[in-house]
Amino acid sequence: MLTRLPRLLRSGVIDTGLRFVLLITLAVASSVAMLNVMLKSSSDRLSDSSLGCFLAAGMDPSRVDLENLTLAGRRYSSALDECLSRVPPSRVNAAGLVIAVLGLVVAAVVVYVWLLPRFRDARTRPVDDATLAAELAELSVLSEVGPGVRFREDPTRTTAGAVAYGRAGRYTVCLHTGLIVRRASDPDGFRAVVLHELAHIRNHDVDFAYGSTALWRACVVVALLPYLLREGGLLVISLLDTGSSPLSADASAFRPALVSNVARYLLSGLLLVAIVHLARANLLRRRELHADLQAVSWGANPAAWDHPDPSGPVAAPLRRLTTLLRTHPDWAERRRVLARPGRMSDPGSLEMLLVGVAAWLLVRQLNAAPGLGGSAIPSLLTALLAAPALVLVPARSTRQGSGPGVRAGLWLGVGLAVGVFVVGGNTASVWLVGQPQYMVWLVLVAVVPAVWSAQFHRMTLTLKGAGPRAVAIALNFLATLFQLWAGLLWWEKNGSLLSLGYADNDRRVAEWINDTFTGPWQDFSHELSAIDTLWHIVLLPHETVPGIAALMMSLVPLLPYVRGRRVGLRLRRMLATGFAGGLLCALGFLAVAFALRSRRPAAIMERAGAYGTVLMWGQMLALCGACAITAAMVAGVSRSYWLLRALLTTQVLQYTAYAALYLLGSADGCLGPSNMYGNQCHWIPANGLTAVKLMATQSLAVTVFLSAFAALAGAGLGRAIRRLRLRVRPSAVPRPASAAPPHPLPSQVPPPPGRRTWRPLLRRSAVLALGLPGALLGIVAQTEILDPPRSIPTPADSPAGLQTPPPARTSAEIQRWQARAWLTMGGLDRDEAIGHAFGAIGDALTSKTSTDEQIHQLCGDLDQQISTMQKFFPIPLRDIQQTYSQGLRRLQRGSQDCKDALSTSRGAKPLTHDERVRLFDTSLDEMEEGVRTAMDAMSKLAEIVTKQET
Numbered sequence: 029m030l031t032r033l034p035r036l037l038r039s040g041v042i043d044t045g046l047r048f049v050l051l052i053t054l055a056v057a058s059s060v061a062m063l064n065v066m067l068k069s070s071s072d073r074l075s076d077s078s079l080g081c082f083l084a085a086g087m088d089p090s091r092v093d094l095e096n097l098t099l100a101g102r103r104y105s106s107a108l109d110e111c112l113s114r115v116p117p118s119r120v121n122a123a124g125l126v127i128a129v130l131g132l133v134v135a136a137v138v139v140y141v142w143l144l145p146r147f148r149d150a151r152t153r154p155v156d157d158a159t160l161a162a163e164l165a166e167l168s169v170l171s172e173v174g175p176g177v178r179f180r181e182d183p184t185r186t187t188a189g190a191v192a193y194g195r196a197g198r199y200t201v202c203l204h205t206g207l208i209v210r211r212a213s214d215p216d217g218f219r220a221v222v223l224h225e226l227a228h229i230r231n232h233d234v235d236f237a238y239g240s241t242a243l244w245r246a247c248v249v250v251a252l253l254p255y256l257l258r259e260g261g262l263l264v265i266s267l268l269d270t271g272s273s274p275l276s277a278d279a280s281a282f283r284p285a286l287v288s289n290v291a292r293y294l295l296s297g298l299l300l301v302a303i304v305h306l307a308r309a310n311l312l313r314r315r316e317l318h319a320d321l322q323a324v325s326w327g328a329n330p331a332a333w334d335h336p337d338p339s340g341p342v343a344a345p346l347r348r349l350t351t352l353l354r355t356h357p358d359w360a361e362r363r364r365v366l367a368r369p370g371r372m373s374d375p376g377s378l379e380m381l382l383v384g385v386a387a388w389l390l391v392r393q394l395n396a397a398p399g400l401g402g403s404a405i406p407s408l409l410t411a412l413l414a415a416p417a418l419v420l421v422p423a424r425s426t427r428q429g430s431g432p433g434v435r436a437g438l439w440l441g442v443g444l445a446v447g448v449f450v451v452g453g454n455t456a457s458v459w460l461v462g463q464p465q466y467m468v469w470l471v472l473v474a475v476v477p478a479v480w481s482a483q484f485h486r487m488t489l490t491l492k493g494a495g496p497r498a499v500a501i502a503l504n505f506l507a508t509l510f511q512l513w514a515g516l517l518w519w520e521k522n523g524s525l526l527s528l529g530y531a532d533n534d535r536r537v538a539e540w541i542n543d544t545f546t547g548p549w550q551d552f553s554h555e556l557s558a559i560d561t562l563w564h565i566v567l568l569p570h571e572t573v574p575g576i577a578a579l580m581m582s583l584v585p586l587l588p589y590v591r592g593r594r595v596g597l598r599l600r601r602m603l604a605t606g607f608a609g610g611l612l613c614a615l616g617f618l619a620v621a622f623a624l625r626s627r628r629p630a631a632i633m634e635r636a637g638a639y640g641t642v643l644m645w646g647q648m649l650a651l652c653g654a655c656a657i658t659a660a661m662v663a664g665v666s667r668s669y670w671l672l673r674a675l676l677t678t679q680v681l682q683y684t685a686y687a688a689l690y691l692l693g694s695a696d697g698c699l700g701p702s703n704m705y706g707n708q709c710h711w712i713p714a715n716g717l718t719a720v721k722l723m724a725t726q727s728l729a730v731t732v733f734l735s736a737f738a739a740l741a742g743a744g745l746g747r748a749i750r751r752l753r754l755r756v757r758p759s760a761v762p763r764p765a766s767a768a769p770p771h772p773l774p775s776q777v778p779p780p781p782g783r784r785t786w787r788p789l790l791r792r793s794a795v796l797a798l799g800l801p802g803a804l805l806g807i808v809a810q811t812e813i814l815d816p817p818r819s820i821p822t823p824a825d826s827p828a829g830l831q832t833p834p835p836a837r838t839s840a841e842i843q844r845w846q847a848r849a850w851l852t853m854g855g856l857d858r859d860e861a862i863g864h865a866f867g868a869i870g871d872a873l874t875s876k877t878s879t880d881e882q883i884h885q886l887c888g889d890l891d892q893q894i895s896t897m898q899k900f901f902p903i904p905l906r907d908i909q910q911t912y913s914q915g916l917r918r919l920q921r922g923s924q925d926c927k928d929a930l931s932t933s934r935g936a937k938p939l940t941h942d943e944r945v946r947l948f949d950t951s952l953d954e955m956e957e958g959v960r961t962a963m964d965a966m967s968k969l970a971e972i973v974t975k976q977e978t
Contacts (some may be wrong), residue, residue, distance in 0.1 A: 047311040048236045054307050055243050057389035058300040059251040081111035083849035084901045135246040152180040152202050171226040192225040192234050199229045220332035227322035233315040240308050259294040299450045307382050312355035317365045330366050335359045377439045384443015387414045411512035418478045419505050437478025441471030466527040473515030476736045479671050481508045503584050510577035547638025551627050555642045578732035582679045585672045602677045609658040610684020616650035618702040625701050635705050648727050659735035660742030674739035686720050693719035846904035848973045858897045865890040880930045887926035894920045912965035919958030925951035
């Protein structure tokens with residue numbers, strides 16, 4: 029029954045220690061998150077707040093819909109970036125944070141080292157029974173805990189229990205009076221309880237338990253209670269509408285957003301408290317089970333655990349739910365663990381959930397750290413936290429196959445999703461993401477590495493020798509790390525935006541493609557919409573990390589073949605299936621070109637624009653679709669290693685497809701109606717190489733990840749079909765596991781008689797043929813990457829954008845706040861600069877010493893100031909903006925005419941003196957009329973803002 033017990037006992041301290049590290053991570057990250065909110069310095073001045081920039085850009089804080097939150101930043105991105113750069117950064121009060129952290133540490137040390145042991149010693153007394161003391165000393169020697177353990181008794185407790193407490197070198201086991209009485213009637217039960225407490229000391233559970241208790245209480249006192257009081261007070265103030273706001277005493281229009289934000293922060297804090305408590309309860313329950321196993325190994329009678337659980341009015345489902353909140357397991361669970369010690373090694377769903385939440389907490393806090401926001405380092409550190417958990421799952425699990433990996437990955441992904449909701453990842457006003465279906469991708473980001481790691485671990489069991497296995501473990505960890513890192517990077521840069529609904533509300537990609545690649549895009553409107561939708565999904569962030577992850581996913585499973593081991597991947601079947609899929613993909617390339625033949629431009633030079641873009645995307649989707657379908661089919665019919673087989677098969681498919689594309693590109697012009705670019709039949713290898721290079725840079729990594737996702741779906745569908753068939757045909761149900769012979773590992777299968785010596789060489793040659801092209805293509809893909817637009821220009825960044833104010837769907841009060849923000853955040857300064865530039869021209873005209881060159885320079889300065897204003901946000905009030913825009917246009921025309929009139933030539937044709945005089949007089953009239961119109965608009969705007977302030 030306890031055959032696995034020695035190894036489990038050795039891993040008990042490690043198991044509990046890892047959970048303690050997880051608890052520390054959750055507690056510290058949660059406390060820092062709460063302290064950041066409380067100690068963050070904020071200004072009551074609108075000009076020193078980023079909110080002023082968003083108001084000036086047209087954001088309506090009374091609404092919390094996605095369009096309102098993204099409109100300002102998307103349409104006026106350049107102006108918004110420039111405005112935010114001038115706002116003093118919102119920094120955490122360093123002194124307050126240091127004091128809070130020091131207070132947290134001091135409180136934990138004081139509570140753990142001094143208060144708890146002294147409080148317990150004051151309620152107990154030493155053991156005065158010599159016989160009892162001798163038996164306790166004997167048990168201490170048996171458990172090898174050392175002579176420093178003291179035994180005391182608590183006369184106020186009548187239960188048959190005991191408790192261990194203290195610190196390193198001063199441990200104490202306190203016996204309840206009921207346990208001492210039980211010693212006479214049930215000596216086995218007495219020994220079991222004492223050995224259980226001594227096991228806590230031996231496993232350092234006392235340090236973990238009281239350390240977690242001290243940390244929990246310190247977090248409650250230092251961070252939780254102040255946070256709840258602050259946010260709860262803000263929520264009450266917001267609901268009562270007392271007129272308070274972060275910026276002004278009369279901003280009642282901010283009430284909806286303020287209530288939503290404060291409620292979100294308050295709920296997040298409560299959820300963080302629940303998550304930290306779950307981690308602490310899980311740690312304490314786990315240490316109890318390890319202590320039970322240790323006590324039994326020292327000779328405790330397992331019958332001592334035959335106690336009925338107390339029954340009460342609580343329903344069974346609710347009791348199971350509250351089990352996660354309890355710090356001690358029930359008797360039934362303890363007996364199950366004693367009967368099956370291997371259950372302690374199986375991955376726990378709660379543990380992986382907590383790891384996911386802790387990982388997301390970590391990445392959010394690191395993103396807020398100076399110098400780390402927007403970089404890949406937070407995602408890397410988060411992957412470093414989660415990757416060991418995924419690698420350890422298959423190594424510790426008693427179950428074979430991919431089941432533990434799937435479960436661990438699913439719960440890790442769910443933890444990441446919970447972390448996104450709890451601590452953000454979207455705006456505080458939007459509680460739920462606009463497109464929750466994209467959260468499935470975040471879960472898959474965790475499932476794929478977990479399954480890959482589990483299957484590769486099972487494969488490495490065929491390796492012999494400590495060296496090869498150590499290399500395999502290192503490669504397993506690195507591959508899992510890079511997969512998680514790439515997935516988190518994709519979520520940070522693309523997935524989070526998709527979940528907010530940017531794909532449905534943003535057309536910048538389509539506009540950028542339309543402006544970059546010339547051609548008749550009106551003939552490809554449907555294709556352009558599809559590209560705009562798939563851009564953030566299909567294209568990975570063009571960095572080295574996804575490429576390395578994809579190569580390791582495909583090439584690392586070939587390691588056992590390098591060692592000449594038979595692992596059961598069925599390499600020949602994968603080669604045949606992948607080659608067949610590659611040929612079908614080549615037919616897909618021809619089909620795409622055939623479908624676009626009627627819209628192919630007549631001129632060859634025009635085919636590289638819109639037509640070439642649509643052709644490349646169509647062929648890339650054909651390749652991705654072929655890989656996804658092949659991977660799903662291979663995974664669906666495979667019983668073992670289904671993910672690895674699917675990835676290797678699609679790798680062969682990719683190589684075949686790239687080779688076919690090289691042939692098609694080289695022979696372009698000889699393909700009849702399926703010609704891509706050429707009209708005449710020639711063999712040009714350079715064209716084929718260009719086509720392959722372009723396709724590889726865009727599809728080499730993404731096809732691997734899409735194939736992995738498709739393999740998950742195919743494996744699930746195949747398993748469901750097999751289960752359905754077993755239900756339909758009961759006679760097909762296999763024998764019970766007890767009667768069925770154990771399935772041998774591939775290394776245990778004896779080789780067939782007369783095996784030829786060239787078989788290992790053939791396998792190594794096949795591995796080289798699979799691995800070398802992938803490595804070369806990966807190098808090409810990483811060195812020839814075509815970076816997607818990081819900041820796509822929008823029409824609003826041009827002068828014409830000045831005439832397009834945000835939609836006038838806001839209330840009058842909000843518009844007044846937007847107008848005030850527009851003036852405060854730079855609108856008034858730019859308008860005054862225009863006035864000063866115009867006044868300088870007037871002063872120069874009245875001065876007798878001014879020259880034409882000086883006036884020409886002043887007119888140029890006025891034109892420059894107008895251009896600066898045109899790059900700023902439009903006035904949020906539509907009517908005033910239209911009037912002001914008209915005045916600026918007339919003023920700009922006048923300043924440009926002034927420069928032309930005072931220059932030596934206008935274009936290539938010189939102007940006569942009379943023409944210059946007439947043009948100069950017209951420019952002065954134009955500028956004067958433009959200034960008058962602009963001043964009228966600014967007067968109306970100032971009047972509206974003055975009403976608000978009064």
